[in-house]
Amino acid sequence: MAGNSKRKGAMRNPGTKKGAVVGSGGQKSKGLQGRGPTPKAVERPNHPAYRRATNAAKAANTEKARARRKNEGQAETVAGRNPVVECLRAGIPATALYVAIGIDSDDRVAESVSLAADRGISVLEVTRGELDRITGGALHQGLGLQVPPFSYAHPDDLVEFTRQTRDQPLLVALDGVTDPRNLGAVVRSAAAFGAQGVLLPQRRSASITAVAWRSSAGTAAKVPIAMATNLTRTLRDWADEGFMIVGLDADGDVDVDGLELATGPLVVVVGSEGRGLSRLVRETCDQTVSIPMAAGVESLNASVAAGVVLAEVARRRRVAAKA
Structure with missing residues (x-):
């Protein structure tokens, strides 16, 4: 019978026979030890769940780094004769004026x-090729102005400043x-x-x-500007500090x-x-305000609408102060 015969070619080679082997009990000693519970899917490198979790973590880290860089700000170079002279006229902080x-x-x-020299800004002569590199290939017309990163305040600092x-x-x-x-x-x-x-x-x-x-005409250096990680949460915190939150909306609860x-203490959103x-921000507001307009006009520019409402707030406060 195959496997039992002594004839050459009818026997399995030693070590190739399946099943138990004499003297081993059928298992090696390490095989007698348990391997513990099966790891979770996200902990097994070859499992799709592990790859998804790893990619999600990388994406989250990338987003945090991007947000951190934005919060810290980045230096930039204003290019072109008109933009440069307008920035200098507005008193925008600058570190260097590049002239080809x-x-x-x-x-x-x-x-x-002349403006750069009067303000103590370094005036540097560079080659056109170097200015092309500094401005990222923008149309510079031989002038470039380096603007340092903007330093943002913390939202809590604004509340403290109002006090x-x-x-x-x-x-x-x-x-x-x-x-x-618009900003x-x-x-x-x-x-x-x-x-x-x-x-x-x-x-x-x-x-x-x-x-x-440039659009702020230099007032960005006079008004504290803060950056919030979560706008809705910050508005709720301010509401807890006693502020009323008013949002500009075309379908507002009241008109201006x-x-x-x-x-009273007010935040205009x-x-x-x-859109x-x-x-979430609308739900956080205590009241929404609209601006009456003539027929045929759908909406105002965001900055214009803000100016209208802020002017009305200032007018009402002047009247209240005289009363």
């Missing part, structure tokens, strides 16, 4: 060099305003109508860049003429250019 060697000078170049002033507390928060020109214009209106600070969300928002600096909350206030 052999540039055809005009009034803008002369004024830029140090004799005026009634007034803060402005932006919800998803992504155009830096700069809102900051300018905030400064003009007595707001003590401006709050920006960390995500889905414009930041203080050279464009925003009925803004009775204007004379300005929504994005397109307006986000759902």
Whole structure:
């Protein structure tokens, strides 16, 4: 019988026979020891759940790093004769003015060099190739202005700042305003109508860049600007501090003429250019306010709407102070 016969070729080679082996009990000693519970799927390198968890962790770390870089700010270079001279006229902080060697000078170049020298900003002559590299290939016309990273305050600092002033507390928060020109214009209106600070969300928002600096006409250096990791949570914290939260909305609870909350501690929230206030922010507001407009006009620019409401708040406070 195959396997039992002594004939050559009818026997299995030693070590190839399946099943128990004489003297081993059928198992090696290590095989007698238990291996413990089966690891979770996310802990097994070859399991799809492990790869998904690893990729999610990497994405989260990348998002945190991106948010941290945005919060810390990044230096940038303003390129072009008109933008550079406008930034210098507005008093935007700058660290260096780059002038291309052999540039055809005009009034803008002369004024830029003069303003930079008066403010103690370094004026550096560089080759056009070097200026191309510094400005990232932008149309610089022989001029570039280096603007340092903007230093943001903490949201708690804005509340503390309102306590140090004799005026009634007034803060402005932006919800998803992504155009830096609108941001700069809102900051300018905030400064003009007595707001003590401006709050920006960390995500889905414009930041203080050279464009925003220029639109603010330099007022970004005078009004504290903070950045919140979570806008809704910060607004709720401010509500706990005694602030009333008012949001600008086309379908507001009241129009701007009925803004009775204007004379108390107030936060005015300005929504994005397109979708307006986000759902969570709208639910956080104590009241939403609309602006009456002529027929045929759908909406106002975010910065214009902010200016209208802030002007009404300032008017009501002046009347209350005289009463």
